[in-house]
Amino acid sequence: MKNNIEIDFDEFVNILNEKGKSEAVLLSRKKYDLSFQQVRRRLLKLTDYCYDSSQRIYIHKSKVAVDSGFMTIDELNSSIPKENTHKGFMSLSGHVPNSSFDELIKELIKDRLMELNKYVSINHETKTLIINTKNLKKDCFDLVEI
Known part of the structure; x- marks a missing residue:
């Protein structure tokens, strides 16, 4: 055999x-x-x-070396200058603004919204949600109605 x-x-x-x-x-x-x-x-x-x-x-x-092409969180944090450090200690003044990370998050959200905009639109006057099922099917998405 x-x-x-x-x-x-x-x-x-x-x-x-x-x-x-x-x-x-x-x-x-x-x-x-x-x-x-x-x-x-x-x-x-x-x-x-x-x-x-x-x-x-x-x-x-x-x-196999996994190279996704994306930066890790540690790589992102290491590229940010440590402005709020004083002699090795961080200030405890509450929320520390991290503008580059916030900008990255905003860009990712914008990209996701632009993707959704190809398929979904909202008419607030008539309170209607319009879904373009032709584009969904063309891009191989399924519509699940809950």
Whole structure:
């Protein structure tokens, strides 16, 4: 039974990454009596290996560097000058204005509202909520009525 074959995926990935596809094809055919595609499908289905297109190799998911392109909260806070600090202590005068963070939040809210504006409009005079279902369907959204 070809489904019960024990495959050494670490060896397969090392051969594939270091020596190339042709060697991996030979390994899968000679050692496991399976096609390259069968072993590759099992690799992706049964293990935590994934293909990294930027490096053009297969790597374990635990080693994948997550780069979302967004700054973390710590990075945002480190870029803000510490104006309210005096000899290493922060003042306890209540709300400390953080204008750059507030501006970021305002911009994010504006972006979200602009997105919603494509689909929803409100007429206060007639107290009517108008939903453009054609645009919703075109952008693959579902309308849930509560």
